Amino acid sequence: MSQPILVTGAAGGSQGSTGRLVADLLLKQEIPVRAFVHKLDARSGELRQQGAEIVAGDLLDPAAVQAAMKDVKRAYFTYPVAGGLLEAAAIFAASARDAGLELVVNNSQFQGVPGDPAFRDLRHAPSFRNLQHRLADRIFDWAQVGAVHIQAPPYYENVRALVSRSVAEHQAAFLPWGDGRAVIPLAGAEDVARVAATLLAQSGRPGQNVYPLVSETPSVGEIVEALGRAMGRSIRYVPISDEQWAQAVKERINPHALDHLSHLWQFFRKSEQRYQATDAVRVVTGRNPQTFEEFFRANAKSIAGAQ
Template sequence: MAPQEAKKPSVLVTGAAGGMQGATGRVLAERLLKRGVYVRALVRTDDERAASLRAAGAEVVVGDLLKIEDVARAAQGVDYMFFTFAVQGGLLEASTIAAIAARDAGKRHHAHHSLCLKGIINNSQWCADLLSPSPVSHRHALSEAVFDAFATPTVHLRGAIYHANLTMQFGRSAGASGVIRAPYMAAEDKVPLIAGADVAAAADAVLKDFQSYAGQARPFMKSRLVQIDKLLLVSQLLSMDEIAAEFSNAFKKQVAFQPITPEAWYQELNTSTGGMVNSIALNHLQILWTMIRDSNQEGHNFVPGPAELVAAVPATEAILAQKPASFSETLMAMASA
């Protein structure tokens, strides 16, 4: 008699519809469904994106992360939760609601799933710090503390700057005028980058072996700007000139980097995105550029973490993704869309 296959976990994926800030929830839901994991997808709107998730096999729940009754209902009966929240107002409220919903998830019986929530994966930020000059990064550090204050084990994934972030900031000007513009930066200054798909791959890997990561300090990259106590995901370091070269290759035209004043950058980005980027995200991005500049000027660029820590991590290749989605691949996909 063949040994019985281990039961695959059930996962509540928030942000499952995807959005313009990386779409980690959407990519993770698709990855989990492909390997036969039961996915409950929490979405804000029952639209064509929700319909495609249903068609792929997900249970779709419509709800708001800022409404306790919605999240509590969605969390009932699943094994794990992937929590992600866009750069906008409400992060601390949503984190608290998610932590409470996870704590209370086992109080009501559900016929088809486990009776308690075993763990949470929190999609945080590389620069999350209680002393961060960015209110958003400060709130992410508080969000991590909220999750850690509850009994449900939580793994915090701290991703670097998303590729989608740069395509949103630079895509239109690169295509229209052949330049990319950023405040504070010099041409040789490097930016730590990660693809949203790589963060989703990391979350998938953690779900396969959650107990190996819960509550443990295992960084893959380090910087003086970051407290080394979470999983920090960085796949590339590119200078501003190298980023411009990637746009050149993608658009098959010469694209150059050009410094710009913070005020002009703010206005240009707000105009080029049609006001779709909220003021909280705009202010955060502006501060983020100063943090990256400071890291470069102080000579504290991201470097490999301690070898003994990297070697100790199970499935290191899976966490960093065996073939990280490079910025080139991201841009080529955008250019051909």
């Protein structure tokens, strides 16, 4: 493949760093990567050293996005949990249409599975952010740019961010997740990236237009037990109210993310839905998905030292 693959979010960020992981996976296969970064810094410097072509710009700037698509046929789109998703998706989709892209792999969010009557239904979005993803997916479909949507539930990385400090300081996870019986579907950002990179690297069209990607369906109690096993010590789950949680995290996450996550926790707490793991990772990559416990074992040291 001689034309570069355009990878947005390529410097990585505070969520799953999926763009960074996609760029790494493609570069390892010696596939040319045009890395779209928000700004030039140490992260973009590393990417350049790895062999990526760097373009710096704002996904909300049509001129920057159009310039980045020159001589590109395939692209990975990801946008942080912050305001502007719909504008960025529309700019990216319109620019991809004008540039004649054949494949856009879009990092979306979980919206149920095929066969579920609520699958992709706008009325069933658990948060405004999730509704924006449902609309962004449609914008990409309407643009006819060969869009494929990866729809994952909360990432393992998100749980790590939520619990690291309290586990390190108090051997406890303080979360507004109810009495411990709620089920929280999860997936690893590494698997999201592996699926995306595989679809981008393979010749021809992906087999599906939507890949719901659920790797695990643990209850809150099971999440905390797995965390304890991975850390080699007992971790307590301490249920707190939505208000206590919002108060504790409001300095660390932006208002858009706070709104999204608050609604998501309320949704999972009340949900009667029975989630099932999907086979997307195995079907696309030929490998089993990473388990939650494997992820926590791999990250135990950084969690233990979190401040």
